[in-house]
Amino acid sequence: MKRVQFSHSPIPYLFIAPQIIIICIFFLWPAAQAIYQSFLLEDAFGLSSQFVWFKNYKDTILTDAWLQSAGFTLVFSFLVTFLSLALAMLLAVKANEVIQGARTYKTLLMWAYAIAPPVAGLMGNLMFNPLIGDLYYFLNAMGWDFNHKLDSFDAGFVVILIAVWKQVSVNFIFFLSGLQSIPKSVLEAATIDCKSNLRRFWTMTFPLLAPTTFFLVVINITYAFFETFGIIDTTTGGAPGGSTSTLVYKVFTDGFRGNDLGGSSAQSVVLMLMVLALTVIQFRFIERKVHY
Amino acid sequence: MLKLSWHAISGHLILILGAIFMTAPVWVAFMSSTHSAETLFREGLQAWPGGHFFENYNEVLFVEGGVMKRVTASMMLWNSLLLGIGFAIGKVVISTLAAYAIVYFRFRLATPLFWIIFMTLLLPLEVRIIPSYEVVAGMGLLDTHTGLILPLIASATGTFYFRQFYKSVPEELLEAARLDGANAWQFFIDILIPISKTMIAAILIIMFVVGWNQYLWPLIMTTNEDNYTLVIGIKQIYQVLSEGGELPQFQKAYALTILATLPPVIVVLVFQSWFVKGLVESEK
Amino acid sequence: MAEVKLTNVNKVYSNGAHAVRGVNMEIADGEFIVFVGPSGCGKSTLLRMVAGLETVTEGDLFIDENRINDVSPAERNVAMVFQNYALYPHMTVRGNMSYGLKNRGDSKEEIEQKVIAAAKTLHIEDFLDRQPNQLSGGQRQRVAMGRAIVRNPKVFLFDEPLSNLDAKLRVQMRIEIKKLQRKMGVTSIYVTHDQTEAMTLADRLAVINNGQIEQMGKPIELYKDPKTLFVASFIGSPQVNLLLVQYDGKFLKSGSLEIGGFEGLPIAEELVLGLRPEHLRIDDQGKLTMKIDLVEQHGADNLIYGSLEGAKNEDGDDLELCLRLNQDQEPSIGDTIKLSYDHSNALVFNKETGNRLI
Ligand SMILES: Nc1ncnc2c1ncn2[C@@H]1O[C@H](COP(=O)(O)OP(=O)(O)OP(=O)(O)O)[C@@H](O)[C@H]1O
Ligand SMILES: [Mg+2]
Numbered sequence: 001m002k003r004v005q006f007s008h009s010p011i012p013y014l015f016i017a018p019q020i021i022i023i024c025i026f027f028l029w030p031a032a033q034a035i036y037q038s039f040l041l042e043d044a045f046g047l048s049s050q051f052v053w054f055k056n057y058k059d060t061i062l063t064d065a066w067l068q069s070a071g072f073t074l075v076f077s078f079l080v081t082f083l084s085l086a087l088a089m090l091l092a093v094k095a096n097e098v099i100q101g102a103r104t105y106k107t108l109l110m111w112a113y114a115i116a117p118p119v120a121g122l123m124g125n126l127m128f129n130p131l132i133g134d135l136y137y138f139l140n141a142m143g144w145d146f147n148h149k150l151d152s153f154d155a156g157f158v159v160i161l162i163a164v165w166k167q168v169s170v171n172f173i174f175f176l177s178g179l180q181s182i183p184k185s186v187l188e189a190a191t192i193d194c195k196s197n198l199r200r201f202w203t204m205t206f207p208l209l210a211p212t213t214f215f216l217v218v219i220n221i222t223y224a225f226f227e228t229f230g231i232i233d234t235t236t237g238g239a240p241g242g243s244t245s246t247l248v249y250k251v252f253t254d255g256f257r258g259n260d261l262g263g264s265s266a267q268s269v270v271l272m273l274m275v276l277a278l279t280v281i282q283f284r285f286i287e288r289k290v291h292y
Numbered sequence: 293m294l295k296l297s298w299h300a301i302s303g304h305l306i307l308i309l310g311a312i313f314m315t316a317p318v319w320v321a322f323m324s325s326t327h328s329a330e331t332l333f334r335e336g337l338q339a340w341p342g343g344h345f346f347e348n349y350n351e352v353l354f355v356e357g358g359v360m361k362r363v364t365a366s367m368m369l370w371n372s373l374l375l376g377i378g379f380a381i382g383k384v385v386i387s388t389l390a391a392y393a394i395v396y397f398r399f400r401l402a403t404p405l406f407w408i409i410f411m412t413l414l415l416p417l418e419v420r421i422i423p424s425y426e427v428v429a430g431m432g433l434l435d436t437h438t439g440l441i442l443p444l445i446a447s448a449t450g451t452f453y454f455r456q457f458y459k460s461v462p463e464e465l466l467e468a469a470r471l472d473g474a475n476a477w478q479f480f481i482d483i484l485i486p487i488s489k490t491m492i493a494a495i496l497i498i499m500f501v502v503g504w505n506q507y508l509w510p511l512i513m514t515t516n517e518d519n520y521t522l523v524i525g526i527k528q529i530y531q532v533l534s535e536g537g538e539l540p541q542f543q544k545a546y547a548l549t550i551l552a553t554l555p556p557v558i559v560v561l562v563f564q565s566w567f568v569k570g571l572v573e574s575e576k
Numbered sequence: 577m578a579e580v581k582l583t584n585v586n587k588v589y590s591n592g593a594h595a596v597r598g599v600n601m602e603i604a605d606g607e608f609i610v611f612v613g614p615s616g617c618g619k620s621t622l623l624r625m626v627a628g629l630e631t632v633t634e635g636d637l638f639i640d641e642n643r644i645n646d647v648s649p650a651e652r653n654v655a656m657v658f659q660n661y662a663l664y665p666h667m668t669v670r671g672n673m674s675y676g677l678k679n680r681g682d683s684k685e686e687i688e689q690k691v692i693a694a695a696k697t698l699h700i701e702d703f704l705d706r707q708p709n710q711l712s713g714g715q716r717q718r719v720a721m722g723r724a725i726v727r728n729p730k731v732f733l734f735d736e737p738l739s740n741l742d743a744k745l746r747v748q749m750r751i752e753i754k755k756l757q758r759k760m761g762v763t764s765i766y767v768t769h770d771q772t773e774a775m776t777l778a779d780r781l782a783v784i785n786n787g788q789i790e791q792m793g794k795p796i797e798l799y800k801d802p803k804t805l806f807v808a809s810f811i812g813s814p815q816v817n818l819l820l821v822q823y824d825g826k827f828l829k830s831g832s833l834e835i836g837g838f839e840g841l842p843i844a845e846e847l848v849l850g851l852r853p854e855h856l857r858i859d860d861q862g863k864l865t866m867k868i869d870l871v872e873q874h875g876a877d878n879l880i881y882g883s884l885e886g887a888k889n890e891d892g893d894d895l896e897l898c899l900r901l902n903q904d905q906e907p908s909i910g911d912t913i914k915l916s917y918d919h920s921n922a923l924v925f926n927k928e929t930g931n932r933l934i
Contacts, residue, residue, distance in 0.1 A: 009399075009476075011397065011476050011477075012393040012399045012402070013399065013401075015393035016390045016393035016394070016405060018385075018386045018390070019386045019389065019409060019448065020390075020405060020408065022445055023409065023412055025442075025446075026424060026428075027415075027420070027443075027446040027447070028408070029423075029427055030420040030423035030424040030427050031415060031420045031423070033423035033426065033427070034420050034422070037423065087310070091310045094303040094310075097300075097303050098303050100304075101307075105307045105310075107561065108311040108314060108315055109307075109310055109311060109314055110564075110568070111314075111315075111560060111561055112314050112315075112318075113560060114501050114556035114557040115553050115556070116506075116507060116523050116552065116556075118507045118526070119526060119553055122527070122530055122545070122549055126337075126542065126545065126546070127320070127337070131333070131540065131542075132332055132336045133336070133337070134320075137336070165314070168314065170571075173568055173572065174571075174572060177568065177572045226416045226418045229418060229507065230507040230523075233507075233508075234526075234527055234530065251422075252418075252421065252508070255421075256422070256512060261422065265422065265423070268419045268421075268422070271419045272415055275414055275416070276414060279414050462660060467624075467627075467649075467658070467662065468656070468658065468662040468663075468664070468723075469675075470629065470648075470649045471629075471649050471650060471656055471676070472650065472676030472679055472723075473650030473676055474650075474675075483666075486666040487664075487665055487666050
C-alpha cells in the first residue's frame with residue numbers, strides 16, 4: 001500500500017481484470033468442480049450422476065491402496081527433503097568457503113535446475129535399464145539383487161535418488177545466497193572465537209541459515225508432493241503394484257486411467273486440505289507476503 | 293597451516309564429487325547420443341564421444357517417422373519454445389498489471405481480490421488437474437496453445453513477486469510523476485516498467501524454464517502428436533523403446549533428452565546472475 | 577507568480593491521526609515561507625496538501641483566489657523538490673527535466689530550450705545526458721531543482737531538500753536556493769527542521785507544533801518576541817536557558833535563588849524564566865553564580881556550560897546553564913563566575929499554558 005495512490009476509478013479493475021478472469025475460469029471454477037464432484041457418483045458411462053455425500057471419500061481414502069500411497073508419500077517426502085537439503089547444504093557451505101574455482105563449482109552445481117523432472121526421470125531410468133544401464137549392472141555386480149521393476153524397495157530407491165538429484169540445485173542456490181547474506185564480520189568474529197570448523201558450523205552457520213532451511217523445507221515438501229509427478233511417471237509409473245505411487249500420482253491414475261472421477265476428486269480434495277495444512281505452517285514464514 | 297590446507301583440499305574434493313554427481317548423468321546421456329544403436333546395445337552407456345552425432349540428431353530433428361509417427365523433434369522444439377515463451381510473457385504481462393493495481397490503487401474490491409489471488413498460491417494445478425481438463429475441454433481448447441498456456445498462468449507467483457518489488461519503489465517517485473502530470477497508465481509505462489527491467493528479465497528467464505519444463509498439464513492436454521512438446525515427446529519415445537521389437541533406439545532417446553535439456557540450460561547459464569537473483573528474490 | 581491562502585485547513589489520516597489542525601495562512605506573491613517544527617508535527621503533511629499529494633480533510637486551499645482543493649497535482653502548477661530527490665532512475669537528466677513538460681504537451685523545441693536554460697542556471701548543462709546514478713549527491717540535488725524550475729511553476733515546494741547533503745554542501749545550496757528564489761520571484765514553501773536553514777532562508781517563518789501554527793512571522797520577530805514557550809525554545813541555538821520559577825510579588829524564586837526586577841506577574845504560579853545564552857554576561861556584580869563544567873570553542877565565540885548555583889531543575893539537580901561569550905573571554909573549567917543579564921531580554925512564560933507573560 002502506497003501512501004499516495006490513484007483514487008477511485010475503474011482503472012485498477014482494468015489492470016487486475018486479466019489475472020482475475022484467468023483465475024476464475026482456470027482456478028476457482030475447477031477447484032470448485034473438484035469439490036463438487038467429490039460428492040458425486042457417476043455411472044460407468046458418465047451419463048448420470050448422483051449426490052452421495054462422503055461415500056467417495058469413504059471408498060477411496062479408507063482403502064489399503066490409498067493408505068499405502070499416503071505412507072509412501074510421507075516416507076518419500078521426508079527422505080527427499082532431508083537428503084537433498086543435507087547434500088545441498090554441505091555443497092553450499094563448501095562452495096562458499098573455497099576461493100579457487102568458486103564460480104565454476106557454483107555453475108556446475110546449480111545448472112541442473114533447468115532440467116525438467118520428467119527428463120531427469122528418463123535419464124535416470126535409462127541408467128537403471130536392464131539392457132544398457134551401467135548402474136543396473138554395477139549394483140548387481142556389487143551383490144545387490146537389484147531389480148526396480150519387481151522390487152518395491154529398489155523402485156523406491158531409484159525414484160528417491162532421482163528426485164534428490166533434481167532438487168539439490170534449487171536448494172544449493174538458496175543456501176548459497178543465504179550464506180552470502182551472512183555478514184562477513186560475523187563469520188570473522190566466529191573464526192576468532194571458535195577454532196573447530198565443525199563446531200563453528202553447528203553453532204554459527206547452521207543457526208544463521210535456519211530461516212532459509214525452514215523456508216526450503218516447505219518448498220521441498222511441496223516439490224516432493226507435486227513436482228515429482230514427472231519423475232515417477234517416467235521411471236516406475238507407480239510400479240511395482242502402486243508401491244511408488246505418490247498421492248498426486250494416484251489422483252492422476254485413478255482419474256484418467258481408472259476413470260473414477262468421484263474417487264479421484266475426493267482424493268484431490270484431501271490433497272488440497274493437506275496443502276492447506278502445510279500452508280498454515282508456512283504462513284509463519286511467509287507472513288510478509290500476506291501483509292496487505 | 294597443514295591442517296588448514298587439509299580442510300581446503302577436502303572442500304575441493306567434496307565439491308568435485310558433487311559436481312560429478314550433478315553433471316555425470318547428463319554427460320553420459322550426451323555422449324551416448326553420439327553413438328549408434330548397436331554400440332549402445334552391445335557396450336552399454338558411453339562416456340566418450342562417438343561418430344554418429346550428425347546422423348542421430350539429423351534423424352531425430354528432421355526425419356518424419358524418425359522418432360514418432362509423424363512429428364519431428366524440430367516441431368516439438370518449436371512447441372516447447374512456444375510454451376516456454378508464451379507462458380513467460382503471459383505471466384509477466386498479467387502479473388505486472390495485477391501487482392500494479394494492488395500496490396498503487398485504492399479500490400473497493402481490493403481486499404477480496406487480493407485474497408483470491410493469494411489463494412492460487414496454495415493449490416497447485418496438480419490437485420485440480422481433472423476438473424481443469426474438463427473446463428478446457430468444455431471450452432474447446434484442447435490441443436490449442438491457448439488452452440495449454442492459460443491454466444498454467446492462473447497461479448499468481450509472478451504477481452506476488454512484482455508486488456514485492458513495487459512496494460520497494462520509493463513513494464516519492466509516484467508523487468514526482470503526478471506533479472509532472474503523469475496519469476496512471478503513463479506512470480506505469482514511463483516509469484514503473486522501465487525501472488523494473490532487470491526484475492522482468494529475471495522473471496522471464498525463470499518462467500521460461502518453468503514453462504518449458506511443464507509435463508503433467510501438456511501430457512493430458514495434447515492428444516495430437518503435432519502439439520507435443522519435447523518433454524512430452526521423450527516420454528512417448530521411451531514408451532516405444534520399452535515396447536521392444538527390433539533393436540531399441542536408445543541413441544535417439546538420448547538425443548531427444550539432450551534437445552529437451554539444452555535450451556533451458558543455456559538460458560539459465562547465460563543469464564545466471566539474473567536468474568539466481570530472480571529466483572532468490574521472488575521467494576522473499 | 578501567485579498568492580497562496582489556507583483557511584482552516586485540517587488533515588485527518590485514515591488511521592485517525594489528526595496531523596494538521598485548523599491552519600490559516602496567507603502567503604504573499606514571491607514570499608519565501610519556511611515551516612519548522614519537531615518531527616511528526618505535520619510540516620510535510622501541510623506541504624503535501626498544497627502540492628495535492630494529500631487530500632484536504634477540512635478547510636480550503638487557494639492559489640490566486642482559485643480554490644484548488646479538488647484540482648489534480650499536475651494542474652495546480654506547483655513544483656516540488658523531495659528530500660530523496662525522487663529522480664527517475666532510468667531517465668537521463670534531460671529526460672528527468674523534460675518529463676513534466678512532455679506530459680503537458682509542450683513542443684520539442686520549447687522543451688529543449690527550457691531545459692537548457694534551467695540547466696544553465698543550475699550549472700548542470702554538462703550532465704544533461706547522464707543518468708542520476710552517475711551524479712554526486714549535490715548534482716542530483718541540482719537536477720531535482722532543475723526539474724522544478726523548468727516548469728516555471730506558480731509555487732515551489734521543498735520538503736527538506738538539503739538534508740541528504742553534507743554540511744558544507746548544505747550551506748552552499750542553501751545560499752543558491754535563496755538566490756534563485758529571489759531571482760525568479762516564485763512563491764515558495766520550504767520545510768526543514770534545521771533552524772539555521774529556517775532563519776536564513778525565510779521571509780517569514782511558521783513554527784508548527786502538533787499540527788498547529790504556534791507563531792508565524794519574520795525570523796527575527798520569532799527570536800526576539802516569541803509568543804510561547806515552545807517557540808522560544810525552538811528558535812535560537814544553543815537553546816534558551818529555562819528556569820523553573822515562582823513569583824512571590826517581588827522575586828522570581830527557584831530553589832534558594834532569588835531574582836528581582838520583575839513586576840506584575842501572577843503570584844504563586846509555576847512560571848518559566850527564559851534567558852538566552854547570548855544575553856548573559858560575566859559581571860562581578862551579577863546575582864547569578866555559575867560553576868563551569870565545559871568550554872566549547874566555536875571560533876568566533878565560546879559556549880560555556882555549567883551549573884547555576886541555587887537553582888534546581890525538575891529532577892532536583894543543579895540547573896544546567898549555557899552562556900555565549902566572545903572568543904577573547906575564555907574562563908577555565910572549574911572556575912566559578914558571576915553572571916548578570918539584560919532585563920529587557922528576559923522572557924517569562926506561564927508553565928501550564930506556555931503563553932508568554934513578559
Ligand atoms: N500516510 C499517513 N497515514 C497516517 N498517518 C500519517 C501519514 N503520514 C503522516 N502521518 C502522521 O501525521 C503526523 C504528521 O506527519 P508529517 O509527515 O507531516 O510530519 P513532519 O512534520 O513532516 O515530520 P518530519 O520532520 O519527521 O518529516 C505524524 O504524526 C505522522 O505519524
Ligand atoms: Mg516530513
